[in-house]
Amino acid sequence: MEQPAHKKRIYTAALVIIGDEILSGRTQDANLAYLAKWLNVQGIRLKEARVVADEQPAIVEAVNACRARHDYVFTTGGIGPTHDDITVDAIAAAFQVPVVLHPRAEAMLRAHYAERITEARLRMARVPQGADIIENKGSAAPGVRVGNVFILAGIPTVMRAMLDSLDGALEGGDPVLSRTVGAHVAESEVAELLRTVEADIEGVQVGSYPFWRQGKIGANFVVRSTDVERVNAACGAILDGLRALGVDPVDGEL
Template structure:
């Protein structure tokens, strides 16, 4: 059987928890991982507090194949992600000579202590960088540490993804129920029990006429099992929506 590859996301930053900054990274990473066959299982958001970051990171990295972190690798005093990652792994952290050289070329006399903070990398980590990324992320063991700025984070995902192992991609199919969620809840539960190798979800919305409606989504790694469950869903809908 193909191995199931899993992931967790750790979002780091007081600005996210305060609502000052609206997260734009979780959805992108979730869709990205789904498309390459990695199941996102959990997302945590923690403040810029080293013990909290260490505790959350250690919990996630033991539970999942990969952990993706975003935020906290900038030049300010509260950018402590790299230090927290080093502490979680029990390794030293210091200025990476390759990054320092890049910064010296880029900043010259303007290379100050704050900018040099972004060159501090835990021992044993591999850099995630390119010509268009000034301050690198890094990967250490199964933890991928990325920037919080969406455009930079997305570039880092493109760099690191070819090096990740992936599993069998989750397939999905969707049908509009033309019924309220409460109308399909019972029959849908029976279908889910009859098709244990699928995941079936219902997602209510207001349709174009302003009436309550529901999208039904069936997911599976096996196309035949997906098709069988979807056929059962459509047959159920035909019965529910038949003229009385």
């Protein structure tokens, strides 16, 4: 007998963002939200993310903590040709393996740069021993897969091209479905309603996300589950409950 959707094994992932430029506030990360949605389509949930400095001990610690407890770990950033690109070395250290030149990555870079190949450019063919490469259409420099760790570029267009080539390649479970109800109501007035709905319908999560726009307060209530019938039952209960409180909700996001 098949397990009900909300009781099946959940596949999880972590993201380690390697980036002094994020921690200094100079650059706004644009990869987390994209990866989260991409993972959900694969049936995998992003359960945690860490932003670490461009320092080997910080990267090693974060990657080792995350790969021990999640099915998949993704890293972004630090895989270019310059001295501050230390991700490959750090992840080799995390796996306690040496760094080697990947023959196919080297061939791709040599074909791309021809006589303009340099030592700095060949750095982009360096991988932890035992790793596979992740192709991308965006540039000649590949991503790297070692064990359950996927080393991706930090530049969003390149990172997305690498994810494209992983589409459908990872084992996952059921994607999380979500549906949103919005209302111009203080969330403190509906706290009991939300708590009751989440407690009554097994396998759903109800999130409440307040906003304050142009002088009007309100909130969006997001119901998530892998089971569409439970999602719809919970949304129906929230819509009914809000109307019973004299609130006029919308079936969708405000």
